[in-house]
Amino acid sequence: xxxxxxxxxxxxxxxxxxxxxxxxxxxxxxxxxxxxxxxxxxxxxxxxxxxxxxxxxxxxxxxxxxxxxxxxxxxxxxxxxxxxxxxxxxxxxxxxxxxxxxxxxxxxxxxxxxxxxxxxxxxxxxxxxxxxxxxxxxxxxxxxxxxxxxxxxxxxxxxxx
Numbered sequence: 001x002x003x004x005x006x007x008x009x010x011x012x013x014x015x016x017x018x019x020x021x022x023x024x025x026x027x028x029x030x031x032x033x034x035x036x037x038x039x040x041x042x043x044x045x046x047x048x049x050x051x052x053x054x055x056x057x058x059x060x061x062x063x064x065x066x067x068x069x070x071x072x073x074x075x076x077x078x079x080x081x082x083x084x085x086x087x088x089x090x091x092x093x094x095x096x097x098x099x100x101x102x103x104x105x106x107x108x109x110x111x112x113x114x115x116x117x118x119x120x121x122x123x124x125x126x127x128x129x130x131x132x133x134x135x136x137x138x139x140x141x142x143x144x145x146x147x148x149x150x151x152x153x154x155x156x157x158x159x160x161x
Contacts, residue, residue: 017078024074030067037061037068046107046138053143089118093125099160100128101153106135130156 012019029044031037038057042049062071070077104119106112123131132152134141141149 011081017082020078020081021074024077028070028074028077030069031061032067034058034063034068044138045140045143046136047144052146056143089122090125093122093129096126096128098128099130100126101156102129102131103137103141103149103152104131104133105137105139105141106133107138132156 012023015023029037029041031040034057038049038054041057042053045053047053060071061068102119102123104115119131119133123129134149134152137144137149141152
């Protein structure tokens with residue numbers, strides 16, 4: 001998604017860095033304890049709170065002042081988002097020089113009308129892009145369904161290496 005698409009999903013990328021930082025502070029997940037964090041994030045991602053998932057959560061979250069929060073400062077996240085989303089994704093697709101697998105996640109259904117035109121346009125911008133729509137996945141297929149996602153990627157790589 002470009003900045004406009006992210007804006008339609010609620011992230012104010014066009015409003016400037018300070019507004020984005022304020023939005024991230026308000027909307028970044030935080031939890032009272034590790035068990036709540038692991039279970040809530042597993043539900044958010046659409047997976048089970050497995051030991052692998054718990055290890056992931058403990059890698060990217062920390063206990064800060066008695067609350068479980070992401071370890072990356074919101075200012076750094078804002079800078080990364082602004083750098084990435086100022087780019088023109090269709091121009092990027094047209095510049096591709098290697099086969100590229102785009103895994104599009106079909107859930108949540110309420111976001112699909114915003115996301116689907118973006119992933120379709122990206123795939124149509126280059127003959128090197130192969131679009132795979134995963135109807136059952138949400139934001140991060142590697143965390144949600146590591147075996148199936150890994151096999152999908154391995155099979156695609158086998159055809160292109």
